[in-house]
Amino acid sequence: MERREKLEFNLRRFIRFLRQLVSNGKAIFGLTIIIFFCILALFPHLFTPNTPLGRDPETNGPVARKFAAPAWLRYVPPSLGGNPDLTENLRIINDPGLPRLDYEGGELRIQTNYPQLISAAVDQEVGFPFAEPFPRYEEKNGSLAVTFERSAGETYGEVRVYILKDFVYPFTGLAAGFMANIEILVSGTTHPYLGEDYL
Structure with a gap:
């Protein structure tokens, strides 16, 4: 009780x-x-x-x-106890499945020391999937093809091609690290020179 x-x-x-x-x-x-x-x-x-x-x-x-x-x-x-310099993950390339140049409505731009010999455009024949997959990215069929055209017998010095992406870094603090994955497929006629093969 x-x-x-x-x-x-x-x-x-x-x-x-x-x-x-x-x-x-x-x-x-x-x-x-x-x-x-x-x-x-x-x-x-x-x-x-x-x-x-x-x-x-x-x-x-x-x-x-x-x-x-x-x-x-x-x-x-x-x-x-706050910190205005903190950073966080930032996606720089918005559409890696279809890397287009700015004049094609994309986000990349090209720069070269031989603009009359270099051209770039999307090639639908070489595309996804990446060898290193990126989750949550839309899979699209296409890669950025950079073409170097010269007449037979013509030689040039060092030809440089840069694919650039301008982006805004919205944080005041330094980034803890950068992570990127670039996959390049090279095709063309090669010529040996000093133990190295050159296109």
Whole structure:
């Protein structure tokens, strides 16, 4: 009988506590914050596919550097522990499945010391998939073909071709690292010179 009385007493006390808690707006607000972060901690897979020690499914690389701070600390004043110089993952090439030049509506531009001999355009015959796959990128059939045309018997010195991408780096801090994957298929007539093959 004594155990039942204790149970009833504790139940009445808990109900009174809940009534008092519900009547206080600040208490409800604080409890909501606690519940929200408990849900984030217990069920993170419902909100993001990333994990602090896992890999970013978009780049197939690490989510961040070791002990990286959350990006929202950029917006917290430094006096409160914030850091305006924090960076985060940034996608530089938006459409690697179909790398087009700017005059074709793409994001890349070409620069060469022999513009009269060099041309570039999308080649639909050589395309996806990459040897190193990039998750979450749209697969398209096409690669950027750079063509060097010269007449038979003509020789040139060093021919340079640059494929450039201008982008805005929106952070004030230095990047922890850069990660890129470039795949090149070279075809043409080769000529040996000093132990090396040249096109």
